[in-house]
Amino acid sequence: MEKVIVYTHSDCLLKDNGPNHPERKERLGVVLEAIQGIEDIDIEIKSAPLAALENIALVHPQAHLSGVFSMIPTSGLVSVEQEPYADTFLCPSSKDAILRACGAGIAGAQSVMQGDSKRVFCAVRPPGHHAETTRVNGFCFVNNVAVTARYLQDTHQIKRVAIIDFDVHHGNGTQEIFYNDNSVLYGSIHEYPLFPGTGAETEIGLGNIFNAPISPGTNGVDFLKIFKSKVLANVDKFQPEVILLSAGFDAHRRDPLANINLESKDYFNITKEIVDIANRHCQGRIISFLEGGYDLAALAESVTEHLYGLQDSQPDQ
Numbered sequence: 059m060e061k062v063i064v065y066t067h068s069d070c071l072l073k074d075n076g077p078n079h080p081e082r083k084e085r086l087g088v089v090l091e092a093i094q095g096i097e098d099i100d101i102e103i104k105s106a107p108l109a110a111l112e113n114i115a116l117v118h119p120q121a122h123l124s125g126v127f128s129m130i131p132t133s134g135l136v137s138v139e140q141e142p143y144a145d146t147f148l149c150p151s152s153k154d155a156i157l158r159a160c161g162a163g164i165a166g167a168q169s170v171m172q173g174d175s176k177r178v179f180c181a182v183r184p185p186g187h188h189a190e191t192t193r194v195n196g197f198c199f200v201n202n203v204a205v206t207a208r209y210l211q212d213t214h215q216i217k218r219v220a221i222i223d224f225d226v227h228h229g230n231g232t233q234e235i236f237y238n239d240n241s242v243l244y245g246s247i248h249e250y251p252l253f254p255g256t257g258a259e260t261e262i263g264l265g266n267i268f269n270a271p272i273s274p275g276t277n278g279v280d281f282l283k284i285f286k287s288k289v290l291a292n293v294d295k296f297q298p299e300v301i302l303l304s305a306g307f308d309a310h311r312r313d314p315l316a317n318i319n320l321e322s323k324d325y326f327n328i329t330k331e332i333v334d335i336a337n338r339h340c341q342g343r344i345i346s347f348l349e350g351g352y353d354l355a356a357l358a359e360s361v362t363e364h365l366y367g368l369q370d371s372q373p374d375q
């Protein structure tokens with residue numbers, strides 16, 4: 059049984075996207091409530107620090123980040139993207155939420171490298187996997203998982219990082235950032251076609267990008283089969299030293315933004331497969347980041363299953 063460290067911060071609850079927006083603070087609220095309700099897993103909840111700007115600059119140029127922060131309003135909301143995707147907003151408290159979400163990953167990297175725990179879950183928002191080097195996109199401002207990968211390489215001399223993305227949307231940002239860098243493997247399973255439109259199997263980078271597009275209506279059995287053969291088999295060959303997860307839970311059958319039919323318990327099986335690879339190649343080191351997941355009850359259940367998977371034991375039935 060592995061202890062799971064959860065990094066989170068109340069600042070991440072303050073990020074506001076206005077009424078009727080799917081990426082709302084209640085998402086993190088139900089996730090934290092679910093985590094606090096788990097009694098038979100060894101979980102340590104820790105405060106996510108603010109990310110240092112020089113760490114974010116390993117991925118996003120400082121001028122770009124300053125430009126984004128300069129758009130933060132003193133009241134109300136500002137839309138950062140143009141139509142047809144004008145649904146990514148900055149609010150007065152955005153900066154601290156963005157820096158805490160990224161800081162969770164940095165602190166998580168320090169925790170796994172110091173041996174405090176092999177498993178970290180970053181319960182944060184805003185999410186990150188749509189953020190490209192110099193482009194805010196899809197509710198994402200800073201690519202939390204990408205910054206953590208670069209930080210591990212820059213500060214902890216990690217050579218090979220695998221980023222596995224099982225959010226229902228393709229992580230266009232993460233793919234763009236590492237498209238020409240084969241020290242990082244990016245593997246994604248996602249509904250296709252769907253926002254953001256990228257993620258075809260032909261997008262392979264330097265042979266380090268593995269996309270597994272799946273059709274609307276795919277169930278858990280087929281999802282796991284495709285995930286293992288097209289993503290995890292390649293992660294296994296890559297022999298990563300650390301595994302990072304873009305853990306979105308919007309492939310759940312009850313999610314309003316997509317059309318894949320996973321049940322909550324499928325997230326246990328998905329996670330367990332990843333844990334097996336981590337145990338084989340990287341001393342079990344996994345840092346997982348909350349990305350999407352927009353049905354509150356499904357999200358809470360799915361995160362719970364994910365944590366049982368990370369802890370490497372069966373949930374009580």
Ligand SMILES: [Zn+2]
Pocket residue numbers: 225226227306308349350351
């Ligand atoms: Zn998503």
